[in-house]
Amino acid sequence: MNKYFDRYASVIFALIGMLFVVESRNIATSAYGSQVGPNMFPMGLGILLILLSIRLFFESWKASGGExxxxxxxxxxxxxxxxxxxxxxxxxxxxxxxxxxxxxxLVGFRVMGAESWWKSGLIALLFSGGVYYLYVDILQGTLPGFPSWIGF
Amino acid sequence: MSTLHYLADGFAVALQWHNLIFAFVGVLIGTAVGVLPGIGPISGVALLIPVTSSLTGGLAPEEAATSAIILLAGVYYGAMYGGSTTSILLNTPGESSSVVTVLDGYPMAKQGRAGAALAIAAIGSFVAGIVSLGGLVLLAEPLSDIALKLSPADEFSLMVLGLCALSGLAGKSVTKALIMTVFGLLLATIGVDAVSGVDRFTFGVPQLYGGLEFLTIAVGLFALGEVFKTILENDGSEGEIAKITRVLPTKQDLKDSVGPIIRGSLVGFFKGIVPGSGATLASFLAYLLEKKISKHPEKFGKGAIEGVAAPESANNAASGGAMIPLLTLGIPGTGTTAVLMGALIMYNVQPGPLLFDEHPMIAWGLIASMFIGNVMLLILNMPLVKVFAKLIETPAKYLIPMIIAISIFGVYAVRVSIFDLMLLIACGVIGYFLSRNDYPLAPLVLGLVLGPMIENNLRRALTTSNGDFSIFVERPVSLLFLVIAVLWITIPLVMKMKGKKVIVNEEA
Structure with missing residues (x-):
């Protein structure tokens, strides 16, 4: 499994590298006439990523059966x-x-194996209400409040 | 003289009542993070960035940065204390740097000496924290003075060295670590280029113009990634928790631990300064050293107090030592310090040699607060260790959904964007699959943090040399850094090849 993941990952990383190389050719060249434009660094990195992916690809062939x-x-x-x-x-x-x-x-607690609806509901209510009260009322932060169709 | 003066100023900052509270909250949460399985120091620090940014919202910018970094650093070294608790009581390390502590800590607990083991771990951590802070105070000024003299080319090479150092030692495969580093650097180029103002790789998506938010990526990869791992792989079976009977160690225990604590502190400190090695390696090294010089090496693994004292001192000293390259050079050597650096940058504070000149309040305030935090941790961990031990019993079924909710809350509070929440979840899934297949995540985050600075220095250096790349090998300092960087990557490779041959030979 590990071996196959590495093989797919190497292809994906190589594609990402290619994407960056191709796209960096489309970046407008620098206005102030420097030879070092904004496209050079990402293009170099993209090429590096492709080379490393090729190496990973071969390493994944050499590796004997994934554990x-x-x-x-x-x-x-x-x-x-x-x-x-x-x-x-x-x-x-x-x-x-x-x-x-x-x-x-509530869904999370139940899926993770909490048996009691009451206990899950209480903890969920305390957490959501507590965070909202602390953050919005005390610390004056912004969180989405209650939806308008509820009426307050 | 001036160092002492600065340190005194630092204490004046750290002793302000709100900073005392921040330090206390930091080390308290840090200890909890260390104790709770499923959250390590990296995800703990990443999760708390948004919380601290809302807590410090009312302060002036520099004060806010000081208070925030005091709290976040507290989480970092506090986790080193807490990590030992689960190792000793539960036979499972709370975080990776306490893996070695299991070897002797759990046997001690089974013999009814859990309290002694925990106390020695706390005392060792305290001594180590103080030792590494002493080193930090002594080295901070001279190192940052040297760093100030570096040219852009030198700085570029130094950062390359930092990246190579972390990649060379992270995970099983150097290729994978390098891929993650380059990928992180590439991700950092997304957004509007700071020099020329052109947008890069945004594909017309307006949310990408500002670049990928470091916080979203870090929380996603580390916190959500770890949570998904627990959901998928933990079958809910829980080990048996050893009882704590007496907290104070005996005189014999103390006498046996003096040497290991001092040696562990020194090993950890020097290991911590070297980028890339970090607390985990330091604790391994300290344990092996103790076993080698011990008169009774056969006692190790059966509950030797030296086997708890040395690695626990080492991992704490390493976390203090790791602050040195971060603060003086702006090069984080570990995943957690990379996240700390990202937090500082979020406050528009650039760690590095200028930090001590431009923001002495932040640098020295942090150092002073670490002294205070270590004292707090000693007090917290000796009498209250039984309370923290109770935390281990926090059921995962409640903890896991809450960590997800905190991640969502944190990212939304800072970014106020659904796009970032989706990016967060995607990073969580990607982070899980990458780390499951031995792709280290710390180099990616380090690349993301260092990317803009590396590119900036590269372009400044190349502009002065009119695009001539030889500037990097013509300057002696830069050449030296690059040579070390190449050696750092190649030597482990060569050793691995040789090591493999040795194994093959044995089999044949």
Whole structure:
């Protein structure tokens, strides 16, 4: 698995390097006539990245069979939390900080194995409300408040 | 004379009541970060950057930077104290620099000497902290005076050396470490170029004009990356926690630890100054040294107090030593100091030789606060060690979602942008897969932090030489740095090749 990851990674890094090299040719050249324009540094680095990727590619062929880490991965748990995090971040400004954080934590606690709804709900409420109160009311920071359709 | 004067001024800053509170909060959270499995010093510091920036919002810019860096540095060295607690009580290190402590700390706990082990670890950490601070005070002025004389070409080469040093020692594969370094440098070029004002690699995305925010990347890669790892790989089985009976070590324990603590402090300090080696290597080295010179090497691994005292002193001294290249040269030698440097830059403070001239309040205030913080940590860790031990029992099911929520809160509070939140989550996923496959993340962050400065010095040097690259090898200082940089990368490679051959020979 490790071996395959390295092989794919080397291709991806080489592509990233190429992207930077190609794109740095499109950068407008410096206005004040210096020979050292804004494109030189990224282009050099891009070439370096391609060379290193080629080296990694060959190293991954030489490496004899990747050692598989035997611990079973909890893919389902991870994907649910990842999805919840994405939704939470994406809708943060729409539903407001307190509601969003409360819902995210509630889902997170349950997915991670908390049995009691009551305890999870209480901790989630204390955390989301506490952070909002401390940050917005005491420290005068800005967080998305409650959505306007709620009425306050 | 002037150093003492500056140090006195520093204490005047550090003893202001709000800075005392910042130092206390820093070391308290640092100890907790060290104790809690799943958050290491890097992610702890990264997570606290946004919190400190909102806490210091009401202060004048320089005072805000001073208070913030006092708190963040407190987290850094506080984590070194806390890391020993889980090693000793739970047989799992809280962070990588306490890996060696497990070898003798856990056996001691099983023999009912957990309290003694914890106390010696705290005392050793304290002595080491003071030793490394003494070194920092002595070396800060002379080093930054030398650094001030460097030309742009020299500085460029010095930064290349710093990057090579970290890459050469990070992780199993030098190629992977170098790829991460170059990738970090490339990411740093995104955004509007500071010299010419043209935008680079923004692809018309307005959020990219300001460049990728360092904080978002660091929190994503380290904090979220580690959290995702715990979610995926931790099956929830928890080890048994050893009981603490008496906290004070016996006289014999103290007598046995004096030597190891002093030797560990010195080893750690010098290892810490060298960029790239860091606390983990320092603790390994100190342990091996003690085992080699001990009259009873067979005791090691079965609960020898020397095996706790030496590595715990070394990792603390190393974290103090690592502040030296950061503050005087502007070259962070470890992942955590790279994050600290990013935090300083966020406050428009440029670490490096000018720091001591332009912002003596920040530099000396930080140094003085580290003395105070170490005293606080000793007090916190001796009588309150039982309280911290309770933290280990914090259930992961509550802790993990909360770390995610804190990451989201922190990035949003500083950036106020959904784009950065999405970038944060993407960095978390990428960080998990990269570190799982032995791609070290610290070089990437270091590249991201140093990128603008390296490019700036490169272009200044090349402008003076009319685009002639030979300027870097014609100047003796610059040449010296580059030669060391090349050696740093090649010597481990050569040794590895030889080492491999030796192993092959043994098998055949």
């Amino acid at each position: 598989n880490k035997s611990a079973p991965l909890q893919h389902k748990r991870f994907l649910v939390i990842l999805a919840a995090t994405c939704l939470y971040a994406y809708f943060l400004e729409d539903i407001g900080y307190v509601i969003g954080t409360f819902l995210f934590l």
